[in-house]
Amino acid sequence: MQQILFYILALLAIAFSIATITSRNAMYSVLSLVATFFALAGFYLMLNAEFVAFVHIIVYAGAIMVLFLFVVMMLNLNQSPVNIPRPLLARLAAVVAGGIFGLTLVAALSQTILPTSAESTALAEVGSVRTLGKMLFNEFLLPFELTSVLFIATMVGVVVLTKKEE
Amino acid sequence: MAQIFNIVPLEHFIILSLILFSIGVIGVLLRRNMIVVFMSIELMLNAVNLMAVSFSAHKGDSAGQVFVFFVMVVAAAEVALGLAILVMIYRNVKSIDINELKQLKW
Amino acid sequence: MENLIWLIPTLPLLGFTVLGLGARSLPKGMAAFIGCGMIVAAFLLSVGLAGPIFSGESLSQDLFTWMRGSRWSVNFGFQVDQLSWMMMLVITGVGALIHVYSAGYMHDDERHNYFFAYLNLFVFFMLLLVMGNNYLLLFAGWEGVGLCSYLLIGFWFSNNEYNDAAKKAFVMNRVGDLGFLLGLFLTLTVFGSLNYSELFAEGADLEAYGSTAIFTAITLLFIVGAAGKSAQIPLYTWLPDAMAGPTPVSALIHAATMVTAGIYLVLRSLAFFELAPFTLNVLMWLGLATSIFAATIGLKQNDIKKVLAYSTVSQLGLMFFALGLGAYVAAFFHLVTHAFFKALLFLGAGSVIHGMSGEQDIRKMGALRKVLPVTFIVFLIGTLAIAGIPPFAGFVSKDQILLAAYEHSPVLFALGIGASLLTTFYMFRLLFLVFYGQSRADHHALEHAHESPLSMTLPLGVLAVLSVVGGFLNWPGLMGGNFWLQNYLSPVVKEAEKHHHISHSTEWGLMGLVVALVLATIFLAYQKYISKAAVPAEDANEAGVGKVLNQKYYVDELYDAVFVKPTQALSAWLGRIFDPKILDGLVNGTGTGLVAFSSAIRKIQDGAVGIYLFIFAFGILLLLAFQFLF
Structure with a gap:
């Protein structure tokens, strides 16, 4: 299923x-x-x-x-004319480039030896709020706090950017 | 609970996320509309998120999922700023066609 | 007293510092006083070391560690043994006299104070050279005296010719220094040390370190250095040109002290040289060849200082000859007596030049005996000393060299006598042409001709006395002496084994033969230059052998053609073709190439974001492909 x-x-x-x-x-x-x-x-x-x-x-x-x-x-x-697509050649190039990109990635995967799976008993806990919370507020406390700084900076930046000039 | 990777191998998750990522790349290259380019970038970020969660589940390590949170945070900030810049560009150039944006060389 | 060894070289350095800094503000009298005072003080301090030195001790004083390598270190320290003490006495003693003399000689020169500063610096470096307790310090002094020599030869630098002479001296010395330096490197590599105390320690087994080839290589390199500094073939040509400097400089640096550094080096390294018989042979023939070669050139020179310069080269050659023969003490003895009488002759010549308002051509002198009586007497003494008339200093030292040559082989003895007689001849030619006969000076110079002031005649007097009695330093046993110098030097310098002993009667006979030949030569010179009143021809009128001698065997021209001209041609080519076309081409080409490349690739940067994204994705693709597919 x-x-x-x-x-x-x-x-x-x-x-x-x-x-x-x-x-x-x-x-x-x-x-x-x-x-x-x-x-x-x-x-x-x-x-x-x-x-x-x-x-x-x-x-x-x-x-x-x-x-x-x-x-x-x-x-x-x-x-708007922005929705008019690019010339055919450019589109073809974009698709081919992206396709080759994907192929390269898949080729890379085929050469990678993936690790074997962990014990199934532990898996249930991995995604739980409790586990994630503990991890976030212990090991990743500093990055977590820093994200708030990032947000403040972003907010200020956005306000400054979009504010109409006097 | 049944182990998902017994039913669907890890490789399939990875290949799926690679496909989504490549579609994102194609979108970035294909479109002239800056908003769609932005969305393609979001698509790529989500492809990476999917991969991270897959590995996290596979390895039984929650760190991968915590990383996903951070990616989301950064993506949110990026989108907010990016859209703000986009609005500014539109106000100045009256266009959001990336082909019109040739002022970078000055 | 022994703790003040460091003060001996420091005093002249202090003098240099004070005089150099205060050159513009110090009055001349004060500058001269400081300059002379420092040297005299250094001399007195040196004399103060007599006690321990005479009792056969070797004093040393380490100031600080100068350099440290992983397996070797060199201290900045002094060592005063019998050899270096005698050198110090000569340097500071003769140096002090020449300083006093300079006070008179340079009195009217506007750069008088600089002159004393340089002289003091020279004395400092020379003391460093002889007092250092390792080869590196010797080398430092060696280079330093070369620098001072350059500064003082080119002292009157507004004259381009003098500048060229200074440069020539410096470059020629450089060639020799390179050899010396390589020798030092080799020494350090082989023995792992440059300190005398380690290299020449009592009972040190030098032979354990290397084969004869190693010692031959080291000593040959040392000889290259010594040949440069002591003006031996093939590097001697700078010394005659060095006469461009003020006469006291010629006396101090280019006769009495600096040029003897090569002999000092050999004596210092005797332990090496004795293990390299081949080098000693080279040394012998080199010295003999230089001696005869320079003496023959001296026969036809007409510049009073040039004659003395070639005579110096010749006498230095004689010293090397003696070293090569193994007559080390005789060589050193001759070094000391030569310092006395050659300094005397140079200062006398300086007095003549001073009296004649700067005239140096002996063809324009004559009959100066009456005008410059004091100068005449001391010059006569100097000439008798260098010619080898008993009992003057030169006779005794030269005789011992010739005796050593006779012990080796009569042929060498004959060649040595030949060089010696040539010296006698041109020295008396000089004496007769300058002080006897008819005056050939122009009236203007003659009117102003005057005897030199006391500050100049006093040193002359002292040196004259030394030239007379200097021989008693090593008075031969044959004539009731006790070879004092030989015994004195015995802790440092040991005479080589005598090949076979000469009987007393042979010795007397040889001595008599030499004196008779010398007297005959003097008579010959008298015949030619006084009885016939011959005056050397103008340079242009010389012909045949005379012209070749007058033109110094065209050695300068030869060097010019072999070394200077090709170098200049190469430089010209480099300057005309290589530098502007190739080097500038490379540099400018880099610039223009970059500009061209930039204007080509700037088209890629058209500011279109879409293209950027393409290139961006393509770059990542390449990176991935490179990472995973290859």
Whole structure:
């Protein structure tokens, strides 16, 4: 059952991501990307990473994509020439380059010896809120605190950037 | 609980994430619309996240998932700033076509 | 007293510092007083060491560690043994006299104070050379005196010719120094030390370190250095030109002290030389050849100082000859007496030049006996001493060298006498042409001709006395002496084994023969230059052998053609072709190439973000491919 679920989700993720980069309308792109993210959240659940899955939905689908949507609507670029695709040759080049990129990565994978799986008993705990919380506030306390500095800086930066000049 | 990797091998997760990443790369190269380019970058980041979580689950080490949080944080900050810059560019150039952005050489 | 050894070289250094810094502000009298005072004080301090030195001790004083290698170290320290003490006495003693003399001679020179500063610096370096307790310090002094020599030869630097002479001296010395330096490197490599105390320690088995070849190589390299500093073939040509310097400099540096550094070096390294018989042979023939060669040139020189310069080269050759023969004490003895009488002759010549308002050509002198009576007397004494008339100093020392030559082989004896007679001839030619006969000076110079002041005649007097009595330092046993110098030096310098002993009667006979030949030569010179009143021809009118001698065998021209001209041609080529075309071409080519390359690749940087992204992705692709596929 899970096997079938995995391949269906994988198919959906790939299809939506292709839709994201190909659709002429930026609005559809955003919505396709949201769908892709939901598929990804499905994988996270499958991997016993429930907390990551929920945070993923909340942060990406809920916050980041809303921001995208907002900007797309604000700029209202549906009729803009920006949606006219590049010349065929450029498109072909882009696809070939990306394809070779993926092939190289897969080739790299084929040469990699993957480690064997850990004890199954430990796995249930790995993705739990308790484990993640302990880790985040012990080993990764300093980076965690630093992210708040990053956010402050970002907020200030965004405000300064978008503020209309007097 | 059943071990997921007995049903779906780790390689498949990795290949999936590589495919998503490559699609992101293609998107960056293919599109002129800056917003879509941005979204392609988000796609790449998520491909990496998927890989990190897969490895985390595979190895039984939570650190990978903590990393995912940090990636999300950075991505959120990046998107906020990036979109702000994008809005600024639009205000100045009246376009978000990356082909129009040729001022970088000055 | 022994703790004040360091003060001996420090005093002249102090003098140099004070005089050098205060050259513009010090009054001349004060500067002269400081300059002379420092040397006199150094002399007195040296004399103060007499007690322990005479009792056969060797004093040493280490000041600090100068250099430290992984397996060797060199101290900045002094060592005063019998050999270096005698050198110190000559340097500071003759040096002090020449300083006093300079006070008179240089009195009207506007750079008078600098002159004393340089002289003091020279004395400092010379003392360093002889007092150092290791080869490195010797080398430091060696280089330092070379520098001072350069500064003082080119003292009147506004004259381009003098500058060239200074440069020539420096470059020629450089050639020799390179040899010496290589010798030092070899010594350090083979023995792992440069300190005399370790190298020449009592009972040290030098032979354990290397074969005869090693010692031959080291000593030959040392000889290259010594030939440079002591003006031996083939590096002697700088010394005659060095006469461009003020006459006291010629007396101090280019006759009495610096040029004897080569002999000092050989004496210091005797332990090496005795293990290298081949080198001693080289030394012998080199010295003999130089001696005869320079003496023949001296026959036809007309510049009063040039004659003395070639005579110096010749006498130095004689000293090397003696060293090569194994007559070390005789060589050192001749060094000391030569310092006396050659300094005397140079200072006398300086007095003549001073009196004649700067004239140096002996063809324009004559009959100065009456005008410069004191100078005449001391010059006569000096000439008798160098010619080898008993009992003057030169006779005794020369006789011992010739005797050593006779012990070796009569042929060498004959050649040695030949060189000696040539010296006698040209010295008396000089004496007769300058002080006898008719005056050939122009009226202007003659009107102003005057005897030198007391500050100049006093040192002359002292040196004259030394030239007379200097021989008693090593008065031969044959004539009731006890070879004092030989016994005195015995802790440091041991005479080589005598091949076969000469009987007393033979010795007397040889001595008589030498004196008779010398007297005959003097008579010959008298015949020619007083009875016939011959005056040397103008340079242009010389012909045949005379011209070759007058032109110094064209050695300068030879060197010019073999070394200077090709070097200049190479430099010209480098300057005309290599530098502008190839080197500049490389440099400019790098620039223009980069500019061209940049303007080519700047087209890639068109500012279009899309292209950047492409290149970016492509770069990552390449990196990945490189990482994983190869």
